[in-house]
Amino acid sequence: MNRDKDKSAQGAERFILPYGDHRGDGVVQVSFTLPLPDGPLGDEAARQVMRQMSLAEPQIAESVSLGENYTFYVGYGKLSRPVDTSKLKVARPLWDKIEPVQVEQMVMERLGRPIVVVGAATGSDAHTVGLDAILNYKGFAGDHGLEAYSCFRVVNMGSQVPNEELVARAAREKADAILVSQVVTQGNVHLANLTNLSELLEAEGWRDRVVLVAGGPRITHALALELGYDAGFGAMTRPQDVASYLAQEVLRRKSLY
Amino acid sequence: MLRLDLDSSKVDLCHALAERVARNVSEELSGRSTVTIERTVARLFGVEGVSPSGVPLANVLVDHLISLGRIEDGIAVHLANACAVLDLTPEEVAAKVAAKEVDLGSLPWRGTEECREKARELTEIALAKIRARREEREKLLEAYPVHGRPWLYVIVATGDIYEDITQARMAAAQGADVIAVIRSTGQSLLDYVPHGATREGYGGTYATQENFRLMRAALDEESKRLGRYVRLVNYCSGLCMPEIAAMGALERVDLMLNDAMYGILFRDINAERTLIDQRFSRMINAYAGIIINTGEDNYLTTVDAVSSGHSVVASQFMNYHFAHLSGLKDEQIGLGHAFQIDPKIEDSFLLELAGALLVRELFPSCPVKFMPPTVHKTGDIFFAHALDASFNLVSVATGQSIHLVGMLTEAVHTPLLQDRYASIRAAAYARTAARHLRQDLRLEKDGRIERRAHEVLDKALSLLQDVQDKGLFRALEEGVFAGIRRKRDGGKGLEGVFSKGPAYFNPVEEGLKRELGIS
Numbered sequence: 001m002n003r004d005k006d007k008s009a010q011g012a013e014r015f016i017l018p019y020g021d022h023r024g025d026g027v028v029q030v031s032f033t034l035p036l037p038d039g040p041l042g043d044e045a046a047r048q049v050m051r052q053m054s055l056a057e058p059q060i061a062e063s064v065s066l067g068e069n070y071t072f073y074v075g076y077g078k079l080s081r082p083v084d085t086s087k088l089k090v091a092r093p094l095w096d097k098i099e100p101v102q103v104e105q106m107v108m109e110r111l112g113r114p115i116v117v118v119g120a121a122t123g124s125d126a127h128t129v130g131l132d133a134i135l136n137y138k139g140f141a142g143d144h145g146l147e148a149y150s151c152f153r154v155v156n157m158g159s160q161v162p163n164e165e166l167v168a169r170a171a172r173e174k175a176d177a178i179l180v181s182q183v184v185t186q187g188n189v190h191l192a193n194l195t196n197l198s199e200l201l202e203a204e205g206w207r208d209r210v211v212l213v214a215g216g217p218r219i220t221h222a223l224a225l226e227l228g229y230d231a232g233f234g235a236m237t238r239p240q241d242v243a244s245y246l247a248q249e250v251l252r253r254k255s256l257y
Numbered sequence: 258m259l260r261l262d263l264d265s266s267k268v269d270l271c272h273a274l275a276e277r278v279a280r281n282v283s284e285e286l287s288g289r290s291t292v293t294i295e296r297t298v299a300r301l302f303g304v305e306g307v308s309p310s311g312v313p314l315a316n317v318l319v320d321h322l323i324s325l326g327r328i329e330d331g332i333a334v335h336l337a338n339a340c341a342v343l344d345l346t347p348e349e350v351a352a353k354v355a356a357k358e359v360d361l362g363s364l365p366w367r368g369t370e371e372c373r374e375k376a377r378e379l380t381e382i383a384l385a386k387i388r389a390r391r392e393e394r395e396k397l398l399e400a401y402p403v404h405g406r407p408w409l410y411v412i413v414a415t416g417d418i419y420e421d422i423t424q425a426r427m428a429a430a431q432g433a434d435v436i437a438v439i440r441s442t443g444q445s446l447l448d449y450v451p452h453g454a455t456r457e458g459y460g461g462t463y464a465t466q467e468n469f470r471l472m473r474a475a476l477d478e479e480s481k482r483l484g485r486y487v488r489l490v491n492y493c494s495g496l497c498m499p500e501i502a503a504m505g506a507l508e509r510v511d512l513m514l515n516d517a518m519y520g521i522l523f524r525d526i527n528a529e530r531t532l533i534d535q536r537f538s539r540m541i542n543a544y545a546g547i548i549i550n551t552g553e554d555n556y557l558t559t560v561d562a563v564s565s566g567h568s569v570v571a572s573q574f575m576n577y578h579f580a581h582l583s584g585l586k587d588e589q590i591g592l593g594h595a596f597q598i599d600p601k602i603e604d605s606f607l608l609e610l611a612g613a614l615l616v617r618e619l620f621p622s623c624p625v626k627f628m629p630p631t632v633h634k635t636g637d638i639f640f641a642h643a644l645d646a647s648f649n650l651v652s653v654a655t656g657q658s659i660h661l662v663g664m665l666t667e668a669v670h671t672p673l674l675q676d677r678y679a680s681i682r683a684a685a686y687a688r689t690a691a692r693h694l695r696q697d698l699r700l701e702k703d704g705r706i707e708r709r710a711h712e713v714l715d716k717a718l719s720l721l722q723d724v725q726d727k728g729l730f731r732a733l734e735e736g737v738f739a740g741i742r743r744k745r746d747g748g749k750g751l752e753g754v755f756s757k758g759p760a761y762f763n764p765v766e767e768g769l770k771r772e773l774g775i776s
Contacts, residue, residue, distance in 0.1 A: 031675060032675070070674055072674070072678055129558065138560075138561065158525065217669065235635075235636050235668075
């Protein structure tokens with residue numbers, strides 16, 4: 001997701017296949033459940049599922065009846081058509097991952113004050129695990145959250161915050177950035193909610209004044225851009241990623257980076 | 258036998274301190290009731306329906322009473338008066354109030370004594386209904402006994418009660434002993450209970466009386482087929498604790514999440530509101546023979562499990578004594594805790610074993626509930642499955658009573674059919690493979706496990722001392738639990754708390770106290 005990884009990708013092979021136990025074997029492991037009883041018809045249907053996934057030589061390693069006429073399959077197949085990595089379009093934010101000390105130094109030297117970040121899990125979403133991992137001092141996976149940085153002033157509004165309240169609070173705090181967390185994704189409720197927030201900011205006439213960031217396990221940077229956000233952070237994000245991005249983006253907008 | 262050498266004088270002191278905390282809070286709040294308590298009385302009198310515009314009739318009645326300025330009397334006498342004057346059932350009265358055909362304030366008054374007598378009659382009918390459901394459960398448990406320990410507890414959460422039923426039946430057949438229907442996200446903040454069978458929810462399925470009934474009926478069928486009674490769980494937490502407790506009692510839900518402090522900490526519900534509501538809701542749970550589950554496991558999702566393990570234990574002592582004050586027996590108090598220590602730490606398995614064994618021994622007659630790792634799970638489902646295997650082993654080896662089965666895809670999505678299967682199979686394997694491990698092992702005296710358990714108990718004791726000195730409300734303001742600070746007058750739902758007037762009367766509370774032998 002950052003330039004370092006990009007560099008490391010240079011020199012990689014152009015055509016690639018999944019690696020099972022030797023180069024180019026294309027082996028893929030899949031597991032899925034079908035609404036069929038365990039038996040010959042189910043096995044064949046499972047192999048057909050794999051063929052339709054473009055997997056050659058489909059093998060069912062195990063079939064287990066789950067009851068109520070559902071069966072679970074573990075299968076292996078081979079992908080024969082390689083992926084051409086030169087044809088891939090990769091959406092990624094244009095920022096470098098930098099060390100916390102450097103982030104602090106950079107912001108305090110160039111901006112001369114902490115960046116104000118207002119975060120919330122919005123709408124009906126009661127989950128704050130992701131938001132807390134990024135914002136709280138404790139952080140996540142050994143990486144401290146934004147509260148641990150002297151260059152961020154963090155307002156964590158918690159969960160189930162209506163979009164209107166978030167916008168009002170951000171205005172009151174003179175926020176430089178808004179972080180929205182969405183975990184629950186049933187019926188794509190998160191999409192409507194995220195869109196509503198960016199529209200609300202647009203209507204208030206200060207969408208351009210804040211860096212608007214979405215986060216959550218189903219969020220990708222590409223999706224966030226599509227919804228009118230400046231950046232999106234998905235699974236595997238560490239607080240340092242968000243800190244690096246926010247510092248650079250806020251400074252960039254003020255022509256300080 | 259795997260056993261800690263605990264200092265019983267410290268344990269006794271923890272109990273004494275926690276009991277004082279619970280008693281002080283209870284006495285301090287005894288002069289207050291809440292809108293959901295009054296709605297519960299109406300519901301137990303049979304007011305279960307909704308108005309033509311979809312508002313629960315229990316809400317219609319209580320809101321009407323508020324608009325008359327008479328909420329301080331409680332709903333019971335006014336409803337009883339209307340029933341007597343109009344010769345209608347409570348639900349018929351409520352429907353007429355909703356249609357604005359009846360105004361409770363302008364009916365002739367039959368007098369306090371007659372109204373109270375009528376309300377007591379309605380209460381006896383309600384209590385008899387609850388008793389019948391309890392006896393029904395006892396008979397079913399005799400006919401379809403459950404042998405495995407710990408009980409394997411899994412969750413369904415599709416949002417559609419009919420999908421939930423299919424998944425619940427599958428899980429039961431695969432070996433689950435307990436099925437929890439997770440509620441739709443945000444229900445805890447609704448100041449009413451949704452109505453009817455529901456097919457759409459977010460992150461879960463709405464808790465409604467009809468959904469309870471449908472699921473219980475499906476599980477009864479499955480219990481009969483399997484020859485093993487499959488228990489059903491739902492949630493009392495939120496702004497409607499006692500109403501949901503009443504619905505659970507009437508529909509024979511078997512376990513209910515009911516924590517004295519969870520709503521305050523994790524849903525920012527007002528502290529007074531929650532503490533008043535939990536007291537009454539737990540009396541209903543007690544009388545219905547329901548096992549409550551407390552939510553201390555949640556603390557470890559916001560604070561570190563190594564440094565804050567003692568806050569779980571301290572909170573368990575408090576939840577235990579709050580539960581006792583509501584008439585729950587030890588056998589009904591499912592105190593919660595969790596396996597949440599960072600797996601990268603050396604000897605993390607030993608620390609988990611120490612914590613689990615400590616809880617087991619502190620509350621020997623309680624059906625303690627052990628929750629799986631979630632915080633340190635990532636999208637690496639294979640490692641997550643390995644972590645769950647350790648959790649399963651600790652659970653069996655320390656004699657936990659209720660085992661919430663961990664899911665390998667915890668960090669990814671609500672469980673797929675195959676995830677639930679793989680997880681139940683792994684837990685059932687541990688239960689069989691290590692069945693008598695606890696009996697055959699002994700701990701090294703003053704070894705790492707014992708030292709850790711003593712350390713946690715010591716810290717829990719000093720935390721309880723601190724809470725007792727300050728009082729619970731100040732402790733909550735200082736963020737003692739889960740690192741979350743809550744003001745006494747902050748949070749949601751305070752507007753639903755009111756002071757009881759001189760004529761206040763709650764016949765259900767009176768009846769329950771009599772039946773449960775509490776004051």
